[in-house]
Amino acid sequence: MEKLGQNESFLQKAEDFQNSDHKDAPYLRFESILLKAFEDMPQMQASTLKGPREERVYELRSYQSPTETLFKNKVDMFNDGEVEIFKELDFNAVFYGEVISGPEMPNLMYMTTFANKKSRDQHWQQFGESTGWEELSSRAEYPAHNVSHIDITFLYPTDYSDY
Template sequence: MKIIKLTMLLVVLAIASCGNPKPETTATAETPETVQDEREFYQLKIYYFSSEEQVNATDAYLKNAFLPAVKKQGIDKVGVFKSRVTETDTVQKTYVLLPFESLDDFRALENKILEDSTYLAAGSSYIDANYDNPPYNHIESILMQAFSDMPQMETPNLDGPRAERIYELRSYESPTEEYYRNKVDMFNAGGEVKLFDRLGFNAVFYGEVLSGPKMPNLMYMTTHPDMATRDKNWEAFVDSPEWKELIAISKYENNVSHADIWLLYPTEYSDY
């Protein structure tokens, strides 16, 4: 009886050791976990103004106080853009785009720069502005995380005068969160990001909006040396075989319910 029991125990141990190999735990550069770790976070701050005095005050603050202080914290690329006023959008706005390696960096930034005496001195007129003479009407803040297919912000390769450049910021809203995830998938797995890259759209970022006024939505920014090139690039995009094939895929139908488009140009002190 003891021999039988011992034999059965050896059989069980043999089956366990052969049938359940230890899983591989070492991550490679191709794993989703690594891509997730590389994805930056972005804050887009939009300043709204009602006077040139406010515009000039905020410009001076951003250029002479805020950007130097932010760069001391290791954020070496900050985009500052102006809106192109149109007949339908006459409100003057300034857009500030900040990249972060982590949400901890995002949360810590304001407290860190408030400990910088050089920043406080250089930005005193803005920081200490009186309640009846503020340097802006209000600020809108949008928090995003980069797409997996473009996990980090890139500086566009553009020539020519900055005032002529077109930085096109787009927001695509979806009817539900599920349709929103579907649209993000269309950019990544579906190949929209790759198509923009092939056609020379010089994208700065693609972002999943984590917090903002119009959710669920994604935002992205492409760049062009001038309006004529911008129009030509979009014509090539719409006519491309990749796009025609993509929009014919039934699973990607109805994933955008509203789109906003803003045409911007970089300030002379912008890093992008």
Template sequence: MKSFLKRILFSTVAFIALSAHVYAVKQSFYYQIKVYHFKSDQQEKIIDEYLKTAFLPALHTKGIKDVGVFKPIAKDTSDRLIYVFLPLKKLTDLDRINTTVGKDKAFAEKGKPYLNASYNEPPYTRIESIILKAFASMPEYSLPKLTTPKNERVYELRSYEAATENLSLNKIEMFNDYEVAIFSKLNFNAVFYGQVISGGKMPNLMYLTTFNNKADRDSHWAAFGPEYKKISGLPQYQHNVSKNVTLFLYPADYSDF
């Protein structure tokens, strides 16, 4: 009887411990990346002013304390871009924010030049939206720990497309099991790693690493090579990236990142 009770007690304690471990696992954040496409300096000025004085302050009052705004280092005059990075604790927060921000009086007043732009003088050509879910190995975003002024920094946004959904999941598994740990060990100052769950170029994953400058970026990747070589040849992780798109960005002076 005592032996039976001991087994029951042991099983109960084990179940409680397992349950505590399960509930201790952090829920993954969701991220929206809004990409503004525009052509002129005037459009850029209107977008910047809107983001700086209306949109970001409104998000801050709604509980989104950190919002990223990034611009390409290389200028493309045919299609100019601004990236807005919005972290969300729950996917439903996106709808909540879109609804509540629109009712904010300060937002409506500060955002007038952008919000009330005429049909023949729009502040952008198009807006693109990408929704991501954070990897289990880094379920929350992180602010960069850098020492240089924002205009000197190099932020590297990478997108890894795959031929199939399963191969994309395989690459995400590779990140969760190995690559995120290598990036962390080498201090790549990653902001996020995420699986794209809605966007125009699926299946794919995206991640953002940050550096003090170009030389800092190059030295980090030089150190990454030997570490990555140890796992890149593993048979279970072959052919899981069909296209790598790399963008070099810098943060706007009003960006929280």
């Protein structure tokens, strides 16, 4: 935050957000989560989509697991093919990570981006019907119960967002 507070471009673009009136605050509260990147995607990736930013949809997913062992199993599943399936289907992933500090542990989080909501829905339909997912999810080493709860949050990019 200190470094951002010295960035003139950021300060200019974020002025309305940073200086909102107390009666019209842009959020209620925020929380911090520390992630460790998956081995199959060690760096965040900016979106390569070219369509209108105001239509773009970012999907943040959090997959909670009932135990540490099943959590590790789900992370292994991502690194053993799920990340690659998302890549092949152009899910435009921003990141994949293990939550190492934060709420609702054990869990993993990842973010994908789409041109619009219709594109997002079409991509998920393709994922569910893909032979890659069918094969990976049917493997005995990846039990169906390695995820006990999923939270999905839809976001949109701001003018000052790099992603």
